[in-house]
Amino acid sequence: EYNTFKDAVELFRKSKNILILTGAGVSVACGIPDFRSKNGIYARLHKDFPELPDPSSMFDIDFFKKNPAPFYNFAREIFPGQFTPSLSHMFIKFLEESGKLLRNYTQNIDTLEKIAGIQKVIECHGSFSKSTCLSCKNEVDSEEIREDVLAQKISYCKKCKTGVMKPNIVFFGEDLGDDFHEQISEDIDKVDLLVVIGSSLKVQPVALIPFNIDPDVPQILINRELLPHYQSDIKLLGNCDDIILALSMAIGGEIKDE
Numbered sequence: 435e436y437n438t439f440k441d442a443v444e445l446f447r448k449s450k451n452i453l454i455l456t457g458a459g460v461s462v463a464c465g466i467p468d469f470r471s472k473n474g475i476y477a478r479l480h481k482d483f484p485e486l487p488d489p490s491s492m493f494d495i496d497f498f499k500k501n502p503a504p505f506y507n508f509a510r511e512i513f514p515g516q517f518t519p520s521l522s523h524m525f526i527k528f529l530e531e532s533g534k535l536l537r538n539y540t541q542n543i544d545t546l547e548k549i550a551g552i553q554k555v556i557e558c559h560g561s562f563s564k565s566t567c568l569s570c571k572n573e574v575d576s577e578e579i580r581e582d583v584l585a586q587k588i589s590y591c592k593k594c595k596t597g598v599m600k601p602n603i604v605f606f607g608e609d610l611g612d613d614f615h616e617q618i619s620e621d622i623d624k625v626d627l628l629v630v631i632g633s634s635l636k637v638q639p640v641a642l643i644p645f646n647i648d649p650d651v652p653q654i655l656i657n658r659e660l661l662p663h664y665q666s667d668i669k670l671l672g673n674c675d676d677i678i679l680a681l682s683m684a685i686g687g688e689i690k691d692e
């Protein structure tokens with residue numbers, strides 16, 4: 435039975451293979467809105483694009499092929515190069531340096547894990563770092579679409595001149611990469627502590643990770659809100675950076691000594 439902040443500190447101290455599952459909440463402090471909060475992207479799109487069948491269709495691959503405008507209207511809000519990592523990202527890096535991080539599975543596409551220097555990261559939903567032409571499949575560094583994205587213009591392929599460019603992020607209706615499937619099947623038996631930070635756990639298959647690990651492995655949720663469908667052993671509710679600051683102070687330098 436674990437249920438207090440002190441138990442969480444103890445678990446971070448003793449665990450050696452920590453799996454951290456992150457969502458949009460860890461990047462909110464960096465200035466990137468999440469999806470499903472009151473001030474999130476979905477609420478705004480609902481107002482700005484009444485023609486969207488529902489706000490998530492902006493990230494639906496079939497919808498994007500027909501109408502990429504809503505996506506290109508929004509994309510500059512996440513486009514890399516404008517943001518720096520949060521304390522939560524740096525904490526994950528700290529766990530990695532301490533030899534305690536098994537893997538960071540992130541649902542985020544903002545590349546802030548890599549900017550924070552985290553190496554053991556799986557970008558489950560891809561990222562903005564590269565883009566591919568829907569028509570001729572030409573792949574480029576997303577620097578090439580930066581100008582269009584920042585101007586909220588649909589970006590077309592410079593090679594074939596006709597195809598729409600799509601950042602290499604996983605849309606609804608697309609498969610997650612092999613990297614994800616291979617790594618999670620390897621990691622699932624090694625994890626000795628699972629920590630979910632800043633995610634509503636609504637997007638599968640990533641949302642299933644906590645339900646697929648051995649029930650004896652302790653789980654911690656660090657989030658602004660409770661998740662009705664997910665009962666972790668420990669729930670630390672509030673702003674994740676505040677909680678993580680308190681945790682890292684409590685864990686202190688000792689984390690490296692074990």
Ligand code: NAD
Nearest residue numbers: 457458459461468469470542543544632633634658673674
């Ligand atoms: P979500 O919007 O569904 O849920 C975010 C969760 O984080 C909510 O439960 C919210 O209460 C919580 N939260 C928000 N701010 C917080 C804070 N400061 N501290 C603690 N908790 C906080 O996001 P999700 O679960 O990641 O949804 C998955 C999809 O969202 C992914 O597919 C991802 O690609 C996409 N997304 C990514 C980004 C990004 O890359 N930064 C931003 C928005 C959405």
